[in-house]
Amino acid sequence: MLLNYYTVKNKVESELSIKKSRFISHVAPVGAADQAEDFILSIKEKHREATHNVYAYLIGHQGLIQKASDDGEPSGTAGKPVLEVIKNKKLQNVVVVVTRYFGGKLLGAGGLIRAYSQSAVQGIEAAIEVEKILHKKLSITVDYPHFGVLQRKIEELELPLEGIDYTDVVTINVFAKAIEIENIKRMFINLTSGQACVTEKENKYLDFVRK
Incomplete structure (x- = not known):
């Protein structure tokens, strides 16, 4: 067993607006991949009218299980940036879903990467980060x-x-x-x-x- 690791303690939701698109970040602690998938499914059902429900999760020491999805956004512009935020925060056993409601203005590849990264950071920072010892x-x-x-x-x-x-x-x-x-x-x-x-x-x- 690991002597310690970092994760989030609570489920949170935060929202930001970028060029009229709404980005809603949903963050939750999870202990296994099936819990992460259940959380993702619940967000997709709640926001079934959304343009995209991008997600990423990382479970276990050194990212033993990790997964990311662009959910229709251009490859590499959504899920991967969210996963990188989780890694940069040195978190594990956490899932992040970023829901986007398109506002009519295209952001471009660079803009999408920044938007999804910013949304993921905002969501995680809204949660209580804990060290599990x-x-x-x-x-x-x-x-x-x-x-x-x-x-x-x-x-x-x-x-x-x-x-x-x-x-x-x-x-x-x-x-x-x-x-x-x-x-x-x-x-x-x-x-x-x-x-x-x-x-x-x-x-x-x-x-x-x-x-």
């Missing part, structure tokens, strides 16, 4: 005398806390970055003089707003 859940069981020192350290490190169970012992469920997991486990054990029982659980990607 791979974390591993840790379940830490400790006696009550050692609980306070662990709680303070977790707060100090700002580790995402899932919950705390209080029984005859205390069980703390937290997430730590996968790349740091061994150091974090060792730290918890050392803080409690070897009394903490630290168990690794499932992996999970957590979202952090891209800086």
